[in-house]
Amino acid sequence: MPSHAEPGILYIVGTGPGTPDQMTLDAVRAIQSADYVIGNASYLTPLSDLVAGKNVIRSGMGKEVERAQQAVELARDHVVAMVSGGDPGVYGMASIVLEVVEKCGVAIDVRVIPGVTAANAAASRVGSPLSGDFCVISLSDLLTPMPEIERRLNAAFSMGVPVVLYNPKSRGRPHNLGRALEIAVQYHGPGTPVAVVKNAYRDGEQVMVTTLGDMGDHIDDVDMHSTVIIGGNESRLFRSGSHVKGIITPRGYHRKYVY
């Protein structure tokens, strides 16, 4: 068990959507340099080669506060990598770790290593559905009350830009996605493209491209490992022959150039 005379380092490492192939080189190196690697078990499993031989602490879903406290404690005199799926600053571990560090008043070096967040990973699997301005909203009402989520959804859809839904569904909240779609149709027509990307860049990846009008038939296909992208005013399906290939939200070059 290595230890360090100098104060430790706590890396909060974004592991991207899946395997080390979608991690940055900096993220890989941070984990390689660590004495301890701590994180939700589901994010550690795809990294098994990378963390082999290290002190690995697998934590459970919903144990974020305890996990942050344990990481901060260890980082007093060790190099610790806290792994966080996607980007650690988006529904990840960065905020709670920093809150714990602030509360404890410990002088440890905390470094956030960004990663590819689910919005960008999912988008890359269905063409270019975001392209420009967009909003990201989580449908989990564990930490944010549902009326507040609904208020945000209304404002987001009123912008006319694509909206990415994180945590669209789980066993504990099966109806929030239906509610979000009810709000979406108040602002967008039935032809508005919708993408569901399940397990992006992981085993069991599934991609579905449909429309707001047909999405009601597909709600059961969405699970907690899915990201849902609802297009904006300018988003459209793109095809190769009659086959739907994905979604394009044009950036507006067609308004300035002939091509």
Added chain:
Amino acid sequence: MPSHAEPGILYIVGTGPGTPDQMTLDAVRAIQSADYVIGNASYLTPLSDLVAGKNVIRSGMGKEVERAQQAVELARDHVVAMVSGGDPGVYGMASIVLEVVEKCGVAIDVRVIPGVTAANAAASRVGSPLSGDFCVISLSDLLTPMPEIERRLNAAFSMGVPVVLYNPKSRGRPHNLGRALEIAVQYHGPGTPVAVVKNAYRDGEQVMVTTLGDMGDHIDDVDMHSTVIIGGNESRLFRSGSHVKGIITPRGYHRKYVY
């Protein structure tokens, strides 16, 4: 000049905020596999070691349509990597390339390789300012009219979530940032944290954390290489002693747990 009997591949590669250290392994491999690498010169310069010995085509800012057409033409029978800063699906090259492919009706294999977008790169340098729901809005009125940008800003700030401003300023549009701040203060108090991150992960990186009330004094510090993050209702500065370390937007654990 290698060529391929089989149809080509066109990778649209997100190079992240700066150097290959912030690129994913998949992105590095896509470039390594390419016969041709094409992109804006400013994104190619930090990759000089990676593209050494390849056919490198450096294109200029504002030449996106020509660049996409050239890449698609080359990809008919070569492996081509189109590099795009940050994530190619966010103010990047993915949409225009797909539009050109659709228009030409060519049967080439287009693969979008996601990267760390500026919102996440900038956020990682100032703590955890996003943490949950957020909006991304570009202040460039080259392709979107300013009244439409202002409409989106109003809706975004009304959500109460952090807003990330891309392309906050350039010589051609020095006043859009001032206008965005005027809109922000209609929804948020003067103590709302604001971060300006210039050249994140690149030479000349500069980070400034201030408040909406004081931001007026710092408009001249913002340039076209900056990303501006305006906090939401729950965002706050965090300090170590009297020193401002950054911004935390709590995810809401404090409402559920004692820590």
